[in-house]
Amino acid sequence: MATRTMPRVFIPPPMRSLTEGEEVVDVGGTNLGQVIAHLERRFPGMKERLCQDDDIRPGLSVAVAGSVATLGMLQRTNPEVEIHFLPAIGGG
Amino acid sequence: MATAENPKYKVIGTRPIRHDGADKVTGRARYGADIQLSGMLYGAMLRSPHAHANIKSIDTSKAEALPGVRAVATSADLPEQGDRVVELGEGAANMRHLTANVLARGKVLYRGHSIAAVAADNIHIAEEAIKLIEVEYELLPPVMDVVGAMAENAPVLNDDIRTESVGSAPPAKDSKPTNVAKHFLFEKGDVAAGFAEADIIVEREFDTAMVHQGYIEPHNATVLWNTDGKLTVWISTQGSFTVRQQTAELLKIPISNVKVIPTEIGGGFGGKISVYLPPVAAVLSKKTGRPVKLVMSRTNVFEATGPTPGSHMKVKLGATKDGKLVAGEAWIAFEAGAYTGSPIGPACMCVFACYDLPHGRVEGFDVCVNKPRTNAYRAPGSTHVAFATETLVNEICEKIDVDPAEFRINNAAKEGVRRVDGPVYARVGMVETVEAIKNSEHYKTALEGKYRGRGIASGFWFNCGLKSAASATVNPDGTVSLLEGSTDIGGSRTGIAMQLAEALGITAEEVIPAVGDTDSVGYCDVTGGSRVTFATGIAAIEAAKDIQRQLVDRAAMIWEVDSSHVSYSDGGVHGPDGKQLSFKEMAAKLHGTGGAVIGRGTSSEATQGGAFGTHCVDVEVDVDLGKVQILRYTAAQDAGTAIHPSYVEGQMQGGAVQGIGWALNEEYWYDEQGEMRNSTYLDYRIPTCYDVPMIDTIIVEVPDPQHPYGVRGVGEVPICPPPAAIANAIYDAVGVRMHDLPMSPPKLLAEILKK
Amino acid sequence: MSAKRVVTFTVNGDQVEILCEPRQSLLEVLRDDLDLTGTKEGCSNGNCGACTVIMDGRPVVSCLVLAVEAEGAELRTIEGVACGSTLDEVQAAFLEGAALQCGICTPGIIVQTEALLEENPNPTEDDVRFYLAGNLCRCTGYDKIVRAVQAAAEKRQVAASN
Numbered sequence A: 001m002a003t004r005t006m007p008r009v010f011i012p013p014p015m016r017s018l019t020e021g022e023e024v025v026d027v028g029g030t031n032l033g034q035v036i037a038h039l040e041r042r043f044p045g046m047k048e049r050l051c052q053d054d055d056i057r058p059g060l061s062v063a064v065a066g067s068v069a070t071l072g073m074l075q076r077t078n079p080e081v082e083i084h085f086l087p088a089i090g091g092g
Numbered sequence B: 001m002a003t004a005e006n007p008k009y010k011v012i013g014t015r016p017i018r019h020d021g022a023d024k025v026t027g028r029a030r031y032g033a034d035i036q037l038s039g040m041l042y043g044a045m046l047r048s049p050h051a052h053a054n055i056k057s058i059d060t061s062k063a064e065a066l067p068g069v070r071a072v073a074t075s076a077d078l079p080e081q082g083d084r085v086v087e088l089g090e091g092a093a094n095m096r097h098l099t100a101n102v103l104a105r106g107k108v109l110y111r112g113h114s115i116a117a118v119a120a121d122n123i124h125i126a127e128e129a130i131k132l133i134e135v136e137y138e139l140l141p142p143v144m145d146v147v148g149a150m151a152e153n154a155p156v157l158n159d160d161i162r163t164e165s166v167g168s169a170p171p172a173k174d175s176k177p178t179n180v181a182k183h184f185l186f187e188k189g190d191v192a193a194g195f196a197e198a199d200i201i202v203e204r205e206f207d208t209a210m211v212h213q214g215y216i217e218p219h220n221a222t223v224l225w226n227t228d229g230k231l232t233v234w235i236s237t238q239g240s241f242t243v244r245q246q247t248a249e250l251l252k253i254p255i256s257n258v259k260v261i262p263t264e265i266g267g268g269f270g271g272k273i274s275v276y277l278p279p280v281a282a283v284l285s286k287k288t289g290r291p292v293k294l295v296m297s298r299t300n301v302f303e304a305t306g307p308t309p310g311s312h313m314k315v316k317l318g319a320t321k322d323g324k325l326v327a328g329e330a331w332i333a334f335e336a337g338a339y340t341g342s343p344i345g346p347a348c349m350c351v352f353a354c355y356d357l358p359h360g361r362v363e364g365f366d367v368c369v370n371k372p373r374t375n376a377y378r379a380p381g382s383t384h385v386a387f388a389t390e391t392l393v394n395e396i397c398e399k400i401d402v403d404p405a406e407f408r409i410n411n412a413a414k415e416g417v418r419r420v421d422g423p424v425y426a427r428v429g430m431v432e433t434v435e436a437i438k439n440s441e442h443y444k445t446a447l448e449g450k451y452r453g454r455g456i457a458s459g460f461w462f463n464c465g466l467k468s469a470a471s472a473t474v475n476p477d478g479t480v481s482l483l484e485g486s487t488d489i490g491g492s493r494t495g496i497a498m499q500l501a502e503a504l505g506i507t508a509e510e511v512i513p514a515v516g517d518t519d520s521v522g523y524c525d526v527t528g529g530s531r532v533t534f535a536t537g538i539a540a541i542e543a544a545k546d547i548q549r550q551l552v553d554r555a556a557m558i559w560e561v562d563s564s565h566v567s568y569s570d571g572g573v574h575g576p577d578g579k580q581l582s583f584k585e586m587a588a589k590l591h592g593t594g595g596a597v598i599g600r601g602t603s604s605e606a607t608q609g610g611a612f613g614t615h616c617v618d619v620e621v622d623v624d625l626g627k628v629q630i631l632r633y634t635a636a637q638d639a640g641t642a643i644h645p646s647y648v649e650g651q652m653q654g655g656a657v658q659g660i661g662w663a664l665n666e667e668y669w670y671d672e673q674g675e676m677r678n679s680t681y682l683d684y685r686i687p688t689c690y691d692v693p694m695i696d697t698i699i700v701e702v703p704d705p706q707h708p709y710g711v712r713g714v715g716e717v718p719i720c721p722p723p724a725a726i727a728n729a730i731y732d733a734v735g736v737r738m739h740d741l742p743m744s745p746p747k748l749l750a751e752i753l754k755k
Numbered sequence C: 001m002s003a004k005r006v007v008t009f010t011v012n013g014d015q016v017e018i019l020c021e022p023r024q025s026l027l028e029v030l031r032d033d034l035d036l037t038g039t040k041e042g043c044s045n046g047n048c049g050a051c052t053v054i055m056d057g058r059p060v061v062s063c064l065v066l067a068v069e070a071e072g073a074e075l076r077t078i079e080g081v082a083c084g085s086t087l088d089e090v091q092a093a094f095l096e097g098a099a100l101q102c103g104i105c106t107p108g109i110i111v112q113t114e115a116l117l118e119e120n121p122n123p124t125e126d127d128v129r130f131y132l133a134g135n136l137c138r139c140t141g142y143d144k145i146v147r148a149v150q151a152a153a154e155k156r157q158v159a160a161s162n
């Protein structure tokens, strides 16, 4: 299996209209902010759906490599990671 | 589970007496309602008798004229919020909705919705005064049912709500308002192709009623708005920092003007995160210059806090005849209550979380109805969906004649499995919990007797790590004072102290833990999300490491060697030539080596795991009454590493019994007008001591790779399996499948009679 | 509001005299006037047992007793259970058995248990469950409470036979 050279972003179904149906895209970036900036360049409109005032939208959480990103846009990424956009989880 | 099986550890796995124990068995512990301040006034609140109405006018003049009344407040006393969505530590909130929930603005959206508040010399005068407030209402038709509320022509509760779909373009501002506040969609694989591979497909619709967390201590808040503009809030809460933030945002003042002093707390289970009383008490205190205490009645707690939603669900599962799950589909609608914010997101993520499902599709809706604004309740959203999925799994097992434990093991989520919502599991313990049940005395002992049956079910809940902080000061006698910011609902301060003790090589009793106020300890997210023992534990371990580093430097100074030649292990410092000093000996030398040693630690670690539980229950059904008696109960759960096994067992037992209540009795019972008809404990009927048997526990330990000692959160998942396990047991006993919670005597009897 | 009355009773052996309104419950007077806040309020309508105290030897829910009805009574509250600075067997058993989580129900349950063991020093599991059925606990699922009560009973019996 060829190793990836960029983080892999899973596109939530409602956002696939922006990616022409693409479910998974690989984009560059060493932190989440860069990844989202690259996504926006390739698929204009993406950032508005994910961010509010340059931060992740309230109510949304981002899982990087299986863990919820606690550092927001500064969360480090690397070519091996998967990135998922999910509803924020609270708890009782 | 204890140290015998965990020889790695000295403190972890033991069962020390909790540090706050003496105060709690002697009545000395101070809970929120126990706060007494000099000059304190007592408050009471006027609440809506209607489920849905416009407020035409409020006249408070007669109340104000009553002798002994010191101030009256309405929403006019709280600042306008505009359209702001704010992240509040655990979940985002629309501030316009939050303020309207605290004091209604122009409209009441549920019975019990607060309208005005009075502060008076004593509670009786305050209660008399609220009866003198005159409100003119224009009644509107209530919308009580989640599916009805989604209909095109349903009356709309909020004119500023339009369906937001995570990841979709924001809805147009001029589009028609709706009750459907949120829509979620998750897909994995190709669902149609998946079902095409199935030999057997089951599809059912499920309903669950709104239920309450039912903590015994009612909500309370005592607030002093001082002349310097600084507020002090005494409150029993799951999160002092979120109370600080919500209070400051609702009053539009800086957070540094608000100090929250968390008192002891009498239960929360997710219900004591949202703020109801502090801004109201604050306004009354500002008006009077005196501290004001507000305490809810039990009826207020039921009608006007944040229960967890009722739901309507359609779930479909497909499997091959040799017992492999191939596809699943779920459509889930949750009652948000008056404003958006039900745990529908996590529900969608949990519905198939126990299984390795190649193809899945999950759709969820957050729907406003004229009931209180819902909130988290222990594994929020997961119990609902476990009821659906876990009863379907058993139905499949019956149809293909496979043992339900075997089926669960064969299809279990495990390391490397991708969930329907996307992420891939790290090491998790679903298989181990089912195996624990399968190998238990209980499961292996045949159940005999007429109308008796056995059921099992599994459940999943996330561990959210979030942020915690702790500091620890070494005392000259070799003890450590530990200060942390996670309010302690079930013994967590001892669980955290034990981790610090383990890291320093001292005993649990040598740590003196305390929960600090918001001015004295670093930021901690709420006590919830199965996170405290994990995350605040990590912060405490980090604080211990910080102490170790400082003691290493001090020892190096004493021995006149470079710090690199000194290390900390086994409860002391070790240097060259066999030199060593115990922690206690080092502590005694603090004053001569530079003064205090204070360690600090923070954590913002996210967990990778998540916790699984599997339960087994035996029931007997009274076929004349439809009443279900629980005969025997065993709960198995993956705790990662059990820090204090008694408190892990306690969480499992308490969660299981709450789940039993949800399964058999508990529900919000509304009439046509939207009036709750069972807003007392007598009528709502949580389980009593006499309703349940002993709850046997099996702690499984599959360490979480993300925590130094392998801790997983244990608080929430035990509530998930009981309703499905009991439904499966009822089927085994009398051959009827229940799809509607609670499975109360009239409903079960009706099904039995249909047969 | 009608005129205040003087009410006299003993609490945990101390004679007290208070001035109260006829509408004040015993619970309110204990907590607000006498600062005995160990007795808790969970519902104020007799459903939860958090406010249990012993009145003339019998357990009562103090939210349903008017303070004026306590005239001349002998009351025992959670604050009077320990013997000086030593916990009694029930309190100790609750700590050893981890029979509390949040602890809000604990004072009421301990007081109710004192009454139970007075009546029945050697209760079966069923006896315990029946006697404590009016004391709600939402945290523990009751398992460890029932065990702690039985452990305390046993300890007390052993102590009595020595």
Ligand code: FES
Binding pocket: C040, C041, C042, C043, C044, C045, C046, C047, C048, C049, C050, C051, C052, C061, C062, C063, C064
């Ligand atoms: S407060 Fe008296 S029984 Fe609940």
Ligand code: FES
Binding pocket: B216, B266, B267, C099, C100, C101, C102, C103, C104, C105, C106, C136, C137, C138, C139, C140
């Ligand atoms: S320990 Fe919390 S209610 Fe019993």
